[in-house]
Amino acid sequence: MKAGIVVFPGSNCDRDCFHVLRDVVKIDVAYIWHKSTSVGEIDLVVLPGGFSYGDYLRCGAIARFSPVMEAVERHARLGRPVLGICNGFQILLEVGLLPGAMLRNKSLRFVCKHVHLKTENARSMFTTRLEPGEILKIPIAHGEGGYFCDERTLEELEANNQIAFRYVSETGELGDEFNPNGSLRHIAGVLNKEGNVLGMMPHPERSSEQILGCEDGRKIWDSILEAYR
Amino acid sequence: METVATQEPKVTQALANTHGLTDDEFDRIRTILGRDPNYTELGIFSVMWSEHCSYKNSKPVLALLPRDGKQLLVKAGEENAGVVDIGSGLAVVFKIESHNHPSAVEPFQGAATGVGGIIRDIFTMGARPVLLTNSLRFGSLDRERNQNFLRGVVGGIAHYGNCVGIPTVGGEIYFDDFYEGNPLVNALCLGIMKKEDLVRGSASGVGNPVYYVGATTGRDGLGGASFASRELTEDSGRDRPAVQVGDPFMEKLLLEACLELVHSRAIVGMQDMGAAGLTCSTSETASRAGSGIEIDLSKVPRREAAMTPYEIMLSESQERMLVIVERGKEKRVEEIFEKWDLAAVKLGEVKDGKTMRVVDNGRVVANIPPKALTDEAPVYKREAKEPAYLSTTRRFDPGRIEEPKDLNRVLLMLLDAPTIASKQWIYEQYDHMVRTDTVFLPGHDAAVVRIKGMRKGLAISTDGNGLYCYLDPYEGGKIAVAEAARNVVSTGAKPIAITNCLNFGNPMKPDVFWQFRRVVEGIAEACRVLNTPVTGGNVSFYNENPKGAVYPTPTIGMVGLIDDVDERIPSFFTNVGDSVYILGDTFEELGGSQYLLVYHGVRAGRPPQLDLEKERSLHQLILDCAKLRMINSCHDLSEGGLAVGLAESLLGTLNKPLGAQVNLQFGTDVRRDVLLFGESQSRVLVTVDSAKELELESRAKASGVPCFRIGKVTRSGLRVNAWIHLDSEEIERTYRTAIPRRME
Secondary structure (H helix, E strand, C coil): CEEEEEECCCECCHHHHHHHHHHHCCCEEEEEECCCCCCCCCCEEEECCECHHHHCCCCCCCHHHCHHHHHHHHHHHCCCCEEEECHHHHHHHHHCCCCCEEECCCCCCCEEEEEEEEECCCCCCCCCCCCCCCEEEEEEEECCCEEECCHHHHHHHHHCCCEEEEEECCCCCCCHHHCCCCCHHHEEEEECCCCCEEEECCCHHHCCEHHHCECCCHHHHHHHHHHCC | CHHHHHCCCCCCHHHHHHCCCCHHHHHHHHHHHCCCCCHHHHHHHHHHCCHHHHCCCCHHHHCCCCCCCCCEEECCCCCCCEEEEEECCEEEEEEEEECHHHHHHCHHHHHHHHHHHHHHHHHCCCCEEEEEEEEEEECCCCCHHHHHHHHHHHHHHHHHHHHHCCCEEEEEEEECHHHCCCCEEEEEEEEEEEHHHCCCCCCCCCCCEEEEEECCECCCCCCHHHHCCCCCCCCHHHHHHHCCCCCHHHHHHHHHHHHHHHHHCCEEEEEECCCCHHHHHHHHHHHHHCCEEEEEHHHCCECCCCCCHHHHHHCCCCCEEEEEECCCCHHHHHHHHHHCCCEEEEEEEEECCCCEEEEECCEEEEEECHHHHCCCCCCCCCCCCCCCHHHHHHHCCHHHCCCCCCHHHHHHHHHCCCCCCCCHHHHCCCCCCCCCCEEECECECCEEEECCCCCCEEEEEEECCHHHHHHCHHHHHHHHHHHHHHHHHHCCCEEEEEEEEEECCCCCCHHHHHHHHHHHHHHHHHHHHHCCCEEEEEEECCCEECCEECCCEEEEEEEEEECCHHHCCCCCCCCCCCEEEEECCCCCCCCCCHHHHHHCCCCCCCCCCCCHHHHHHHHHHHHHHHHCCCEEEEEECCCCHHHHHHHHHCCCCCCCCCEEEECCCCCCCCCHHHHHHCCCCCCEEEEECHHHHHHHHHHHHHHCCCEEEEEEEECCCEEECCCEEECHHHHHHHHHHHHHHHHC
């Protein structure tokens, strides 16, 4: 299996994802420059976190016009996996590969901390190594992570099992006090209908090594790897 | 404004004075040039001879600081930042700088551009910036104005650092009325590089082209260096145009492009355009190389129309760099900048001879020897006189203070004091995890980052207790260094070098200058004994509000090296049942304590006295224990003393709070408040497995470090003799909500 990490001007978790995939998960990995018109011979495309184009206008709003995004869309339409983390999730919303939009955090402040997630869909190619309802500890770091969509979309998301993760307490309770950004229905990660595109605000690459205090993110990478075995 | 372009003011002595130049300095300029300077030249001299750029009032005192050590690859003052060898072919570059005045008039942009400037200082040397920290000082957080300062400054730091993708891994902050109206904002950046990637800020090689890269030039930040070199007044709001506006996205692109440039080996030198912009970068690079330089202003990319040569030379527009390219490799340089969609324009070239010639559309607008602006700038020995207030504060006898009955209440008050309380509200706004190297999250005594691909790790701490320095500048200077070192040592790292930012009032006032000299003498002494040379830093004078000077406030950024990052020691209790020890002696010292300030409202007495030899023995003991992985936690005792240290140790960053049962058996003649809240130096709290008690005690004895077993880690609740009895949850709630409840 080979992964490609898209580098936009302003991406800053590109190196972190590269490190985890190469040195921890130990798979082939390459960078994909935003000006390329092809993603190359790649199985998994990762849109990393950061501030693509300075987040000017709106997070992800400019990145969606990068030449590489057409290639990423083609990759997704072929049913191949695309993982958008943080800013990558915002770009997937802007380009329309996932439904919905992002609002500023309810606190109006950037927030970086560990949060707990509940696995809502353990059957997608990103979550097969997780148990239904499994609680993960993974950090977030964003200023605009309040997921929002209209009611019909929300019904569809629920009906199609497209909500991958929700913010919960350490023991799995839902509640506003455990929701770090005011996301609708505590949504932290969303899948497309086909299940091959995942957008999530939390950063699995920051919690894939014991030395960083938590390895729960590793299970997401391992799930993708397993889907390719 | 547009029409002024062709109408340059006539240069007179009076105009020189309004530029901050004295009559003598103006005469000296005329002697150097052999003629009257023109308007642009006057502007150039005024910024380069400002305190901010020339250090004219501080140089003789800074010479007292030890800058030698075999680990130093580049010494303080030689380049934009000092460089320290950490072995394995790697070096670290780090520096701390102030952005106090800009932050006082425009907190968000002032702080943001402070971060931007210090990041550029690091990557201009060829290093990749890997972490940021900061030292902040504000007036009381119970006042709305200071809440706004805090919100703006923290927001600005977060805005810039987060976007560039450099984690802000730690920092320190004090709130005190003495900083009312003149907050201090000091930002530190550290970078890592391969030794062979070191880039000098030098314009050498006659004929080598000089490039301007990065953002366009506008009128923002005009005269920023001069603005930073005067006192703030009620009217300082009018100087808001002297504050620059930052674009962290541009900085990120510039950072990546410049590092690619370094690896391309196509350049001979690089320098960022920080204070005094184009003026400073051209004259300093030429001066370092001992060469001449010529630039053409008509080539400078601009964002505003009709800018005069004066304005272009003095603009402090952000995110710009000057690059000296090796002749013949221009194309490679242009390709790299094109890849990153950045402007790269050839402005001129390195010349033979010893002048900096600035032309604009064929007209010479400045012709000055660069050394006259740098090495030969004026230097003054200022008068120093001990301040009168010291005779009063020294006479204060803490023994006359009545001991409080309810010590639980005192501890809760201290935990609720914003200076002591949890800084979570602040550091959660900073991305402190990006780069995935932060192995100790904020809240520890020092931040620890790993270096991927090797066992080594780095620890970093910033410290500086202004109140101690106010009450005894010499002891305060020593303590600032010792405490920063102790914090680093507490995580298991060996201190290797410091950077310092010296924040003081107006140096023309003899009592302020005396404070400055004594603090520097104290820092120098501590650095000598602890073998941590000074790699560089920054002096910020004129930190005064209409009521007077701020506390004399040095902030010390200490870097430590851990050979094996798995030997790091957390600052929090880890295991129920572990034995709790206090290492170091507790003396009858209350002067300058947060307890006196917060509970009794007293700013007086003598601060704790520091014995540097004892400090050094303590460090050696902890480092030896760290190598043997003997101790489970280590926490420096500082503001708030033992009681606050115990409370903090219960509150790990990722787990539920623990408890402790402590029994202090000191002589009955020592006061309870001294034992609990005194801030005697060279003390830490350590925990060991009960099976390791004897080993710790015998090692401590052999090292001559006083060692007392005072209790056990428990599941919950803090008990100290019959004096303190509090729920861990109440401790945690008080400690964690003190800042948010004031801010929301």
